[in-house]
Amino acid sequence: MRRAKQSNTTSKARRADFTVRIERLITPELSKELVKLLLDAGWTLLRIGKTIRADGEFVKRVQAGIQSLSGQDLKALGEASGVDPLRLLFDALKPLAAKSKSLDLYQSTMTLLDVSDTYGTSLRRQVGKKRRAGTKAA
């Protein structure tokens, strides 16, 4: 805690200086994993297409890892699923973390999210929930 006694002007300025656009973080692989996650959570390709206002071909290309979702798409999916867009990306990251041998980092970051109220809602919690009989996908 000794470093915490310094003046905070510099660090605040540094924080203000650096923001990364969410588009920067989205890749075709991550988009592919996100579509897979949404399907696991009970979404359909049609619903994904309607939510991001894209045709079926585009969604299939994303599903195949050929094309990437945009920041706007991610925002729309976040609003529709009730999960923060960044958290959606993080949820989709797990299989890639395993492939890149950085699962430890993923799990360590996950422990931070356990206490966060904004990023606490996860799409993974919706995975496996059964839809009630008689309801249709939007």
Added chain:
Amino acid sequence: MRYRRPFDIRQRAAAAESYQRFRRHIKEIREKFPPGSKIERSLFRAYRAAVQDFARELLVDNDKVNVDQLGELEHYATRKAIEYNIESTTRRLHGTD
């Protein structure tokens, strides 16, 4: 927000636990997953700075803690941690520096 007035001993304990988690996370990044690109270095710096500011907010007495600022800093630091994780994993996946 997770923190609210009156800021009491329970909230301080929760904030202290968050701080410890951030510290452990930062240590793990530094030792096992150090920044390997310019953007990762910037994210890591911003993350560390936010955690330091978070700790600084906790140095004052309970009645003087700015609970809104504390919540915002925790939120911001968590965001930077996620961004770093995504950026680092993507780079490692492609094997580029």
